[in-house]
Amino acid sequence: MSVTYGPVPGIEEARPWKFTTPNHGNQRLSGALATTTHWSMQGGPREEGLGRQGTLRLLDWLLVPSDPRGIVLLCGYLASAAFGLVALVNPPGDPIGFAYLAVAVVGYFYIQTRGLTTFLWLLVAAGGVAAWFAGGPASWIEFVIGLGLAVVALTPLPDEERSRPSPAVQTSIAAVTSSSRNGGGRGLSLDTFDSSRKVEDSPVRSSAEAEVGGNGAAQDNVDVKPAQVRSPIAIKAIGRLRLLVNERDVTARLNEQPRLEFLFCYLLARAVSGGDASVDRPALADEVAPGFPASSQRDRLRKQLYALQGTLGSQLKGLLQVNANRIRLELDGVDTDFGRLSQMCRLVSRRRSLIDDPLAEQIRKLLDDTGGGEFLSGFSELEHQVTEGRSSALEVVEAARQLIAGQRADLARALAEHYEASGRPQASIAYLRAALVSSPGRQDLARLLVAAYMRTGQTALADAARLEFDLTQEK
Numbered sequence: 268m269s270v271t272y273g274p275v276p277g278i279e280e281a282r283p284w285k286f287t288t289p290n291h292g293n294q295r296l297s298g299a300l301a302t303t304t305h306w307s308m309q310g311g312p313r314e315e316g317l318g319r320q321g322t323l324r325l326l327d328w329l330l331v332p333s334d335p336r337g338i339v340l341l342c343g344y345l346a347s348a349a350f351g352l353v354a355l356v357n358p359p360g361d362p363i364g365f366a367y368l369a370v371a372v373v374g375y376f377y378i379q380t381r382g383l384t385t386f387l388w389l390l391v392a393a394g395g396v397a398a399w400f401a402g403g404p405a406s407w408i409e410f411v412i413g414l415g416l417a418v419v420a421l422t423p424l425p426d427e428e429r430s431r432p433s434p435a436v437q438t439s440i441a442a443v444t445s446s447s448r449n450g451g452g453r454g455l456s457l458d459t460f461d462s463s464r465k466v467e468d469s470p471v472r473s474s475a476e477a478e479v480g481g482n483g484a485a486q487d488n489v490d491v492k493p494a495q496v497r498s499p500i501a502i503k504a505i506g507r508l509r510l511l512v513n514e515r516d517v518t519a520r521l522n523e524q525p526r527l528e529f530l531f532c533y534l535l536a537r538a539v540s541g542g543d544a545s546v547d548r549p550a551l552a553d554e555v556a557p558g559f560p561a562s563s564q565r566d567r568l569r570k571q572l573y574a575l576q577g578t579l580g581s582q583l584k585g586l587l588q589v590n591a592n593r594i595r596l597e598l599d600g601v602d603t604d605f606g607r608l609s610q611m612c613r614l615v616s617r618r619r620s621l622i623d624d625p626l627a628e629q630i631r632k633l634l635d636d637t638g639g640g641e642f643l644s645g646f647s648e649l650e651h652q653v654t655e656g657r658s659s660a661l662e663v664v665e666a667a668r669q670l671i672a673g674q675r676a677d678l679a680r681a682l683a684e685h686y687e688a689s690g691r692p693q694a695s696i697a698y699l700r701a702a703l704v705s706s707p708g709r710q711d712l713a714r715l716l717v718a719a720y721m722r723t724g725q726t727a728l729a730d731a732a733r734l735e736f737d738l739t740q741e742k
Contacts, residue, residue, distance in 0.1 A: 343416045347371040388417035501602040506639035529653040533660045534596045539667035545595035557657040612674045627685045642668045672705035683715045692719040
């Protein structure tokens with residue numbers, strides 16, 4: 268009896284290739300894995316298509332472009348090289364052939380530039396005009412081809428090329444990422460330099476400093492501006508959970524499977540603190556299936572991890588890092604709302620003076636963008652539905668909520684002090700009130716709120732705030 272196995276969902280999409288830019292901007296699909304997974308649940312080599320991957324690596328090595336603009340220009344350079352060879356080989360041998368070979372070689376290596384490539388083809392067109400006036404009857408063809416390819420060279424570069432940072436920025440980001448992974452602590456990487464990202468929220472930028480993972484320059488208050496790197500993946504977790512890929516919401520599939528959503532949210536909450544986000548397999552198994560025998564828990568966890576990767580799809584399953592002992596979400600390079608809050612708090616805490624106007628505007632926008640509710644809103648109902656309240660996952664989520672509330676409170680304080688110093692206390696009242704809702708014990712915020720009420724002549728509200736936050740002794 269033969270058994271036929273049907274196609275595994277997602278296999279066709281399980282090609283974790285990425286765009287790379289070797290040398291001077293030539294791009295090609297690379298076989299390199301986008302993320303490193305200790306233990307992969309993907310299919311075997313047959314499913315990944317090693318033959319095609321080898322072909323792509325060869326094209327990558329040859330610097331063959333894959334975008335329409337690059338392909339057209341490459342054909343032109345091949346024609347230029349062929350013309351040059353013909354001119355040199357046919358007796359008596361025309362030295363102009365060296366010029367056409369030079370155009371082909373230089374243009375090939377700088378094919379994803381606009382200025383140099385356009386200049387080369389305008390030079391070819393000019394040569395055609397000169398030959399035409401010198402009596403070459405067919406030289407007008409060279410002029411037309413050169414002019415046409417110059418127009419092609421002027422067309423916009425591919426999106427991947429335009430959004431990619433300069434080589435200097437790429438080197439800087441690589442150094443920061445390497446430092447973070449080699450001992451700089453867990454933390455969210457500066458890919459939320461994103462990240463970019465970004466998807467409806469722009470990444471945090473400062474006119475004064477950038478978070479550089481413990482770099483001494485930041486500690487010395489050196490002005491550094493983070494690079495703008497657009498990440499295709501975003502996670503919005505303040506309020507209802509939302510997963511976005513290239514600004515497209517893909518949360519629905521996860522929402523349809525409460526157990527998988529519960530597992531993802533629990534791992535996400537562990538990642539918020541920036542410490543060790545990984546969890547032991549037995550501990551996680553007990554969270555997802557409390558009250559079951561240990562062997563049953565392990566089996567359930569194994570099946571849920573496999574199902575979660577399939578549900579996340581080819582673009583998101585790399586977030587789930589699984590090995591024989593520990594499991595975690597890898598959020599380096601992912602734009603997260605809580606990650607931008609954390610980054611901004613670290614930036615502000617290192618300043619030795621009041622924030623400036625540009626930074627105040629970024630904080631204001633960040634507070635507005637992340638003011639849509641508590642972290643993982645509705646998780647308590649989800650936890651009760653999945654485990655009937657028998658797990659400790661809600662405690663982990665509550666700890667993450669307190670951390671985020673504290674970060675929002677710190678930013679609200681910095682913003683209020685800026686508005687107070689600039690003579691606009693009224694502008695800080697709404698942010699102070701919002702921060703005090705989730706952090707009612709922050710009397711430093713309450714004092715700033717009372718001061719703002721007094722400065723704006725709202726004495727009755729100031730007295731009410733003193734009573735509400737137990738500041739009557741300071742009246």
